Amino acid sequence: MGSKALYFLIAFLLFAYYIYSPIPENVEEPWKLIFISAAFRTLGHVSAIAEKLGFAHFMDIMLILTHMEYTAPTSDEKVTVTDTTFDSVPVRLYIPKKDPHSLKKAIIFIHGGGWCLGAAAMGSYDYLSRWTSERLNAVVVSVEYRLAPKYHFPVQFEDVYTVAKHFLQDSVLEQYNVEPSRVCIVGDSAGGNLAAAVAQQVLHDPDIKIKFKIQVLIYPALQTIDFTLPSYQDNDNMPILPKSLMVRFWSEYFTTDLSLNKAMETNKHVPAELSHLFKFVNWSNWLPDRFKKGHVYASPAHGSPEFAQKYPGFLDPRAAPMLVDDTKLHGLPLTYVITCQHDVLRDDGIMYASRLREAGVPVIHDHADDTVHGALLFITSPFILSMGQRMANNYIEWLSKNL
Numbered sequence: 487m488g489s490k491a492l493y494f495l496i497a498f499l500l501f502a503y504y505i506y507s508p509i510p511e512n513v514e515e516p517w518k519l520i521f522i523s524a525a526f527r528t529l530g531h532v533s534a535i536a537e538k539l540g541f542a543h544f545m546d547i548m549l550i551l552t553h554m555e556y557t558a559p560t561s562d563e564k565v566t567v568t569d570t571t572f573d574s575v576p577v578r579l580y581i582p583k584k585d586p587h588s589l590k591k592a593i594i595f596i597h598g599g600g601w602c603l604g605a606a607a608m609g610s611y612d613y614l615s616r617w618t619s620e621r622l623n624a625v626v627v628s629v630e631y632r633l634a635p636k637y638h639f640p641v642q643f644e645d646v647y648t649v650a651k652h653f654l655q656d657s658v659l660e661q662y663n664v665e666p667s668r669v670c671i672v673g674d675s676a677g678g679n680l681a682a683a684v685a686q687q688v689l690h691d692p693d694i695k696i697k698f699k700i701q702v703l704i705y706p707a708l709q710t711i712d713f714t715l716p717s718y719q720d721n722d723n724m725p726i727l728p729k730s731l732m733v734r735f736w737s738e739y740f741t742t743d744l745s746l747n748k749a750m751e752t753n754k755h756v757p758a759e760l761s762h763l764f765k766f767v768n769w770s771n772w773l774p775d776r777f778k779k780g781h782v783y784a785s786p787a788h789g790s791p792e793f794a795q796k797y798p799g800f801l802d803p804r805a806a807p808m809l810v811d812d813t814k815l816h817g818l819p820l821t822y823v824i825t826c827q828h829d830v831l832r833d834d835g836i837m838y839a840s841r842l843r844e845a846g847v848p849v850i851h852d853h854a855d856d857t858v859h860g861a862l863l864f865i866t867s868p869f870i871l872s873m874g875q876r877m878a879n880n881y882i883e884w885l886s887k888n889l
């Protein structure tokens with residue numbers, strides 16, 4: 487063998503070693519997922535290096551993918567798409583062209599991306615909203631809320647809340663020909679977090695007379711106090727959303743100060759005085775047995791009180807909707823929760839479904855055993871996964887029957 491061939495072989499093996507990540511056995515199209523995951527991981531590594539060298543904030547480099555996927559608002563023969571603002575918050579609006587005078591359903595959609603990334607205008611979200619609007623003959627309002635690290639909590643929450651409050655007025659719904667009893671709120675991942683938080687606040691806001699018919703929470707992030715749940719342990723290094731990235735998203739939502747991030751990584755950010763909050767996320771009570779397998783419940787460690795004092799946002803239910811009493815959950819609308827088995831956020835969604843049920847809220851829980859976090863993003867080229875298309879299809883089917 488010539489030395490060139492040897493170099494080539496070594497380079498190839500190193501490349502293969504870098505690209506390869508273990509994928510759960512039951513996931514379809516494993517090689518596609520390995521390549522998508524390698525692309526995401528590479529971007530993560532480049533962002534981390536740029537940050538270490540002081541060139542840019544980690545999220546500013548990560549955001550490149552969002553910018554690359556920017557899609558201009560483009561109408562077609564079925565849906566009119568426009569960018570506009572609701573009470574100064576930018577939204578992308580999808581209005582179906584069919585039966586212009588019939589009363590329509592409506593969806594407020596909130597994209598994911600860890601409060602730092604993503605956009606309503608991103609190819610995959612734009613495609614999903616257009617598809618939903620056409621398939622359901624519904625008005626879709628996709629919110630372009632402001633992102634961290636430039637803006638921290640509660641800006642993201644408030645942008646979405648402002649849009650919801652504006653839209654849920656008789657005069658506005660009338661303008662768009664929307665039936666007031668058929669409006670729902672939907673979000674995935676960090677968008678699911680914002681949807682759940684907004685739905686709770688809308689329910690108790692006396693100034694908002696029209697309430698949501700449904701909330702759809704797609705692999706949502708719902709709690710900030712325990713990052714050692716079984717799903718966090720089992721999926722520590724799963725493709726798309728490893729634990730380190732999820733914890734970084736959480737800390738970045740509240741502050742760019744990395745000391746909160748470090749405390750969250752070791753689960754030492756909640757002081758002993760607040761240990762009563764752990765009952766809201768006690769997986770020993772709220773997880774069905776099949777998800778507890780191989781885990782033994784231990785009360786979480788306590789940390790220094792400085793974080794809760796400096797960044798009280800992380801204990802605010804508008805950021806962590808699971809940290810409320812059952813009385814606050816009672817009366818929430820029909821809830822459709824989608825969770826993925828191979829996802830650090832799996833148990834957030836499952837436990838919220840259990841808690842809502844206990845509080846008397848009608849809940850439909852759809853658990854996908856063979857999917858990873860973020861599956862719904864992979865419905866447009868070059869990143870298409872059949873698990874994503876299946877999930878999008880199921881979700882739209884369910885909404886078309888229930889909204």
Ligand SMILES: *[C@@H]1O[C@H](CO)[C@@H](O)[C@H](O)[C@H]1NC(C)=O
Binds near residue numbers: 768770783
């Ligand atoms: C969690 O639930 C278990 C079982 O019900 C209980 O023994 C434990 O004290 C609870 N811990 C907290 C912090 O709520």
